[in-house]
Amino acid sequence: MAAVRAIEQADLIVSPVARPGEVGMAARIASRWIKPDQLQRSHVFPMVEAPQPRQQAWKAAADLLAGEVSAxxxxxxxxxxxxxxFATGxxxxxxxxxRHPSCTVRVIPGIPSFSAAAAAALWPLALQQDQFVVAPCPDCEGDFSRMASQAEQRGQNLALLKLGRRWRWLRPLLEQRGLLSRSLFxxxxxxxDQVIAPAEQIPAGERPYFSLLLIRQCWPEVLP
Known part of the structure; x- marks a missing residue:
């Protein structure tokens, strides 16, 4: 509710977008709490690999926010x-x-997608002495194989974010390693239109950027 109160009390609401003219996902999520008379503004954060455009966008956003707060x-x-x-914020x-060390800032925590998915699926993320690792999905098969081997040795449960196009090669690899039946997509x-299902039910192919995988290595010996 802290986030809702902050939105309702705001004089200006800034939402991130990848390209000019877009309505961002964050703005669509928050739209039910934004009043018609509230001032809204989008700010472009380009999704590119080059550092300079991203740094420029972060600086411009900081200057915009600090300027409005000082007013x-x-x-x-x-x-x-x-x-x-893993947030632009x-x-x-x-x-x-x-750039503006005197600007008063408050960060309101949200619920990560992997926690929300686990709750919806009644899927415990970590129990007792389980280790739990959150990471972006590796970009290639070799990197994932190394990560999976290390996780198996250490008994680590994994949350892999930003699957997207990687699901094409990741699903067959999970099956080869015997992890497909232990995974939640x-x-x-x-x-x-959310999709939360056992990974076995999701065919290989490109998936949306906002997709993730939970992998459980094993269950603790002491359980109810």
Whole structure:
């Protein structure tokens, strides 16, 4: 409810978009709490590998937010998922701390997609002495194989984010390693068209960017 209150009390709501003219996912999620008379503005955070455009966007966002706050406004920067986990908001926060250290900032935590997916599927993420590792899905088969071998040796459960096109080669690899039956697939968690299902039920192929996989290595010896 803290996030809802912040939105309702804001004088300006800034939402991230990948391209000009878009309505971002964060804005669509928050739209039910935004009043018609509230000022809204989108800010472009380009999804590119080159560092300069991204750094420029973070600095510009920090300057925008700090300028509005110094003018006496309550400002909200929306974020998809948790604002501290693989989030654009984290880069803006670092830029604010560097460029505008006197600007008052509050980060409101959200529910990560892997936690929401686990809850919806009644899937315990970690028990007793389980280790739990959260990481973006590796870009190639070799990197995933090394990660999976290490996780198996250490008994680590995995949450792999941003599956997208990687699901084409990841699903066959999971099957080869005997992990497919121990995995939960989820995409667009929290949306009306979300998919949360055993990974065995999801055919190989390209999936949306907002997709993830939970892998359980084993169960503890002591269980109810």
């Amino acid at each position: 006496g406004k309550q400002v909200v920067l929306l974020c998809e998922g948790d604002a501290s986990l 984290s880069y803006v926060l670092l830029s604010l701390q560097k 989820a995409e667009k968690v929290g949306w009306p």
